[in-house]
Amino acid sequence: MGVKLKALLKSPWVFHLSTGSCNNCDIEILDCLTPRFDIERFGMLLAGSIKHADVLLVTGSGNRKSMERVKRLYEQVPKPCLVVAIGECSLSRGMFIHSYNCPVPVDKVIPVDVYIPGCPPKPEAIIAGVVKLIGKVGGK
Amino acid sequence: MAKTIIPIGPYHPLQEEPEFFTLTVDGERVVDIDVRIGYNHRGIEKLSEMKTFDQSTFVIERICGICSTSHPFAYTRAVEDIIGVEVPERAKYIRTIIAEGERIHSHLLWLGLAGHFLGYNTVYMWAWKLREEILDVMEILSGNRNNYAMFKPGGVRRDIKSGDIPGVIKKIDSIVPTLTMLKKAVIDDPVLHARTKGIGVLSKEDAINYSALGPTSRASGVARDVRKDSPYGVYDKVEWDMIVTQNGDVFDKAVVRILEAFESIKIMKYCLLKLPKGEIDLNIKNIPPGEGIGHIEAPRGEVFHYVRSDGTNRPVRHKVRAPTFMNLPTYKATVVGETISDATIILAAIDPCYCCTERMAVRNIKGKKLYNGEDLIKLSQEKTEKVRRGLK
Numbered sequence: 001m002g003v004k005l006k007a008l009l010k011s012p013w014v015f016h017l018s019t020g021s022c023n024n025c026d027i028e029i030l031d032c033l034t035p036r037f038d039i040e041r042f043g044m045l046l047a048g049s050i051k052h053a054d055v056l057l058v059t060g061s062g063n064r065k066s067m068e069r070v071k072r073l074y075e076q077v078p079k080p081c082l083v084v085a086i087g088e089c090s091l092s093r094g095m096f097i098h099s100y101n102c103p104v105p106v107d108k109v110i111p112v113d114v115y116i117p118g119c120p121p122k123p124e125a126i127i128a129g130v131v132k133l134i135g136k137v138g139g140k
Numbered sequence: 141m142a143k144t145i146i147p148i149g150p151y152h153p154l155q156e157e158p159e160f161f162t163l164t165v166d167g168e169r170v171v172d173i174d175v176r177i178g179y180n181h182r183g184i185e186k187l188s189e190m191k192t193f194d195q196s197t198f199v200i201e202r203i204c205g206i207c208s209t210s211h212p213f214a215y216t217r218a219v220e221d222i223i224g225v226e227v228p229e230r231a232k233y234i235r236t237i238i239a240e241g242e243r244i245h246s247h248l249l250w251l252g253l254a255g256h257f258l259g260y261n262t263v264y265m266w267a268w269k270l271r272e273e274i275l276d277v278m279e280i281l282s283g284n285r286n287n288y289a290m291f292k293p294g295g296v297r298r299d300i301k302s303g304d305i306p307g308v309i310k311k312i313d314s315i316v317p318t319l320t321m322l323k324k325a326v327i328d329d330p331v332l333h334a335r336t337k338g339i340g341v342l343s344k345e346d347a348i349n350y351s352a353l354g355p356t357s358r359a360s361g362v363a364r365d366v367r368k369d370s371p372y373g374v375y376d377k378v379e380w381d382m383i384v385t386q387n388g389d390v391f392d393k394a395v396v397r398i399l400e401a402f403e404s405i406k407i408m409k410y411c412l413l414k415l416p417k418g419e420i421d422l423n424i425k426n427i428p429p430g431e432g433i434g435h436i437e438a439p440r441g442e443v444f445h446y447v448r449s450d451g452t453n454r455p456v457r458h459k460v461r462a463p464t465f466m467n468l469p470t471y472k473a474t475v476v477g478e479t480i481s482d483a484t485i486i487l488a489a490i491d492p493c494y495c496c497t498e499r500m501a502v503r504n505i506k507g508k509k510l511y512n513g514e515d516l517i518k519l520s521q522e523k524t525e526k527v528r529r530g531l532k
Binding site: 017019020021022025026029031035036040060061065066069073095096098099102120128 | 157182187252495
């Protein structure tokens with residue numbers, strides 16, 4: 001494990017990207033930051049700018065208009081960065097698979113490290129997913 | 141003087157959904173705004189037309205995660221309007237309970253976000269902690285924290301067990317003291333007064349001219365609420381007050397939402413205590429040809445659904461109009477002349493929801509011809525005619 005990756009896992013700052021979701025996953029992510037679940041205990045903070053982010057939390061069904069922006073944003077993240085796809089939509093487009101505006105799932109556009117299924121996944125599932133990601137990258 | 145344009149978005153920390161704002165500013169003052177949306181468009185109306193009436197409910201639920209009751213409620217009412225039936229009494233009560241639970245959690249969510257925008261993170265944390273209790277109640281009643289899947293044309297999918305009711309009422313009662321404390325913390329706070337009073341005023345005339353809906357219009361003194369004006373569910377049987385304030389500023393919009401949460405608790409408790417026995421579903425088999433409308437009061441305002449059926453098992457046309465579609469234009473009336481630092485809270489005050497709003501809309505641009513289906517068929521036929529003449 002490189003020194004950069006080791007530093008990243010100490011206190012991963014997350015940036016939240018919605019690619020045309022129904023708000024539910026996004027709100028469950030915000031729920032993780034509030035007192036009942038409180039992932040700030042583990043050093044995770046919601047970063048205001050993509051340039052401060054270590055982990056990208058991607059939600060949504062991959063809308064045509066927003067995927068262009070997501071590609072550009074992914075180029076701007078300082079590497080190494082980890083990508084977590086949250087919710088059924090970002091995994092396989094779920095219910096919107098036949099939509100004319102959702103041509104490809106998120107992982108066809110940017111590389112994804114962890115998939116968290118659910119519509120929406122519970123905050124517990126999101127926390128478990130992120131913890132698994134840290135364990136996997138840290139070689140535990 | 142030179143004007144500066146500040147682009148905000150589409151991905152910015154302000155709101156969880158992507159949308160693009162351009163603020164034209166002259167020094168500190170905002171002189172013009174423009175908004176570009178489309179980052180959330182998923183073609184739900186078209187998807188709904190591909191699915192059967194029963195399946196549609198699940199897609200409609202995913203228009204918006206926060207209003208995941210309001211949209212199916214309006215849709216099922218539209219379908220019932222086509223058939224011309226009334227749902228059983230018990231189903232009406234269950235629908236009202238779920239709709240009011242959603243209103244409480246939506247208003248608390250808004251209160252938290254508004255506190256966050258003002259740099260008042262304590263309110264954010266309190267409100268969202270309290271919101272978890274309501275989500276627990278919803279989980280007991282429906283089995284999920286969000287996306288309840290309780291609605292179907294003709295009734296509800298899941299019954300409320302009588303054994304759950306005492307526990308739920310106890311839980312609802314337990315949030316009242318915390319909510320009262322939160323209300324006092326917001327309404328009596330001198331800093332919040334200074335920050336929100338007289339900011340982003342939407343006058344009564346503007347509210348009427350822009351056809352503002354829900355708490356946005358009620359804060360400006362327009363006493364309009366679908367629950368009172370055209371009662372559905374059991375709202376005509378419950379005693380509750382419509383909260384109307386007169387000033388139309390950010391503070392009044394907050395007050396309307398907080399006090400509405402108390403009214404919702406009252407309605408929810410009444411329905412849980414008076415829940416009648418009986419059927420919960422009509423078991424509708426066929427939907428006759430015809431058209432129907434359904435409108436209900438969502439947390440943000442009136443949701444309107446139009447459904448047309450041709451006698452098959454799928455809707456031919458499904459039109460959705462969400463409250464933010466009407467409320468978002470009022471942002472222009474309220475923000476112009478204010479400072480940049482107030483622009484965020486003024487936008488937040490209308491509680492915008494872009495997922496709800498992003499339906500297909502056609503704008504007529506001068507000088508350009510817009511083709512509809514018939515025009516395209518006509519063009520195609522003309523071309524065939526031309527080719528045929530050429531072959532002769």
